[in-house]
Amino acid sequence: MLSILRNAPLSEISKICTRGGLQTERGKVLKPKETLGVAMIGQGFMGRAHSNAFQQVNRFFDTPYDLKRKVVCGRDPIRLKDMASRWGWDETETQWQAAIERKDIQVVDIAAPNNLHAEIAIAAAKAGKIVLCEKPLARSLGEARRMAEATQRVPNLVWFNYRRVPAVALAKSIVEEGRLGQIYHYRATYLQSWGVSRGVDGWRFNRSEAGSGVVGDLLAHLVDTALLLNGRILELSGVTHTFVEGREVDDAVLLHARFENGSIGTLEATRFAIGCQNQNTFEIHGSGGMIRFNLEDLNHLEFFDADGSPRLQGVSEILVTNPDHPYVRHFWPPGHIIGYEHTFIATIADFLNTLASGDPFHANFQDALEVQRVLDAAEESSRRRSWLTLSLEQVLSGSGDDRLA
Numbered sequence: 001m002l003s004i005l006r007n008a009p010l011s012e013i014s015k016i017c018t019r020g021g022l023q024t025e026r027g028k029v030l031k032p033k034e035t036l037g038v039a040m041i042g043q044g045f046m047g048r049a050h051s052n053a054f055q056q057v058n059r060f061f062d063t064p065y066d067l068k069r070k071v072v073c074g075r076d077p078i079r080l081k082d083m084a085s086r087w088g089w090d091e092t093e094t095q096w097q098a099a100i101e102r103k104d105i106q107v108v109d110i111a112a113p114n115n116l117h118a119e120i121a122i123a124a125a126k127a128g129k130i131v132l133c134e135k136p137l138a139r140s141l142g143e144a145r146r147m148a149e150a151t152q153r154v155p156n157l158v159w160f161n162y163r164r165v166p167a168v169a170l171a172k173s174i175v176e177e178g179r180l181g182q183i184y185h186y187r188a189t190y191l192q193s194w195g196v197s198r199g200v201d202g203w204r205f206n207r208s209e210a211g212s213g214v215v216g217d218l219l220a221h222l223v224d225t226a227l228l229l230n231g232r233i234l235e236l237s238g239v240t241h242t243f244v245e246g247r248e249v250d251d252a253v254l255l256h257a258r259f260e261n262g263s264i265g266t267l268e269a270t271r272f273a274i275g276c277q278n279q280n281t282f283e284i285h286g287s288g289g290m291i292r293f294n295l296e297d298l299n300h301l302e303f304f305d306a307d308g309s310p311r312l313q314g315v316s317e318i319l320v321t322n323p324d325h326p327y328v329r330h331f332w333p334p335g336h337i338i339g340y341e342h343t344f345i346a347t348i349a350d351f352l353n354t355l356a357s358g359d360p361f362h363a364n365f366q367d368a369l370e371v372q373r374v375l376d377a378a379e380e381s382s383r384r385r386s387w388l389t390l391s392l393e394q395v396l397s398g399s400g401d402d403r404l405a
Contacts, residue, residue: 042111139211169326181288186265195271213249238378
């Protein structure tokens with residue numbers, strides 16, 4: 001076959017590759033890719049981010065699968081038609097149940113409001129589909145537990161995309177290498193300001209649809225990153241607050257935490273941080289140094305080495321764009337920055353490769369259940385005005401099942 005390719009005209013090479021079951025990418029000869037038909041439920045902001053990832057993943061990463069964007073589901077037929085045309089979906093559907101029942105669908109991606117997550121995920125898992133779901137996993141711990149149970153036998157993913165920011169992945173490796181020594185403090189904030197206007201509306205401000213306000217929307221990201229970088233939370237004290245009279249969900253949350261590694265931490269999320277657009281940050285301070293990250297400057301990671309010479313000590317700002325940094329070699333040359341959308345591309349790439357290898361993928365529904373456990377405890381602590389001890393039994397029993405009223 002290779003001799004045939006060498007002697008063939010350029011115009012015929014792609015035809016020969018197709019007939020012979022070969023694909024070439026970055027100089028490699030690859031096995032034929034298996035096609036996975038995708039149904040996506042949701043046509044908003046996250047639907048666009050997911051669509052772009054499905055479209056771009058094999059342009060940057062070598063994966064064993066081709067994702068065929070078969071059908072996009074939503075409630076607004078006019079907007080749905082434009083969505084399909086713009087993002088390359090073959091068909092549209094207003095009834096998500098019909099999409100799940102299709103035999104040409106292997107993957108169900110949930111980018112719908114939170115109140116639909118559980119019903120869709122459980123139905124998709126029952127139909128034997130691969131299940132992808134936006135965060136937060138559910139509106140309540142009880143819903144999350146049922147979803148995690150239902151998806152135990154099917155591959156699953158939760159879109160905690162900030163795990164795949166190269167700077168965050170680099171921070172994880174620094175921690176795992178022990179460069180920070182004994183960890184003392186973990187500090188994280190997620191600061192936005194768009195909730196101030198009394199005119200803002202939508203499902204995110206409806207408790208029956210969203211389940212919570214910033215607790216599920218923003219704190220979920222902070223908790224997932226904290227668990228990833230700093231380990232389990234054993235105890236916490238939380239306070240939630242709503243600034244707008246009559247609003248059904250929380251506008252802000254503050255969390256104090258004790259971690260299993262002996263450190264203490266604070267996590268704060270709000271939609272009332274005037275002057276901040278999307279400031280998702282964390283700092284970790286240990287006996288060996290410090291790391292600091294801000295999503296609004298996502299290509300940089302700050303690092304302080306406490307073991308260095310005092311005469312030369314100072315915070316270093318690492319531009320995380322070198323080929324030996326996580327994920328970077330798949331995108332652009334050194335010094336060429338990436339953006340928000342690349343985190344979704346890297347997420348689905350990792351998932352597809354673990355799907356083929358059989359290795360575990362994270363974040364999955366079990367990981368998201370751990371996040372939901374912390375979110376539930378934060379709300380319960382605020383109601384009780386007291387510290388709470390978290391235990392694995394809370395997850396298994398599904399305490400805090402359905403506090404949506």
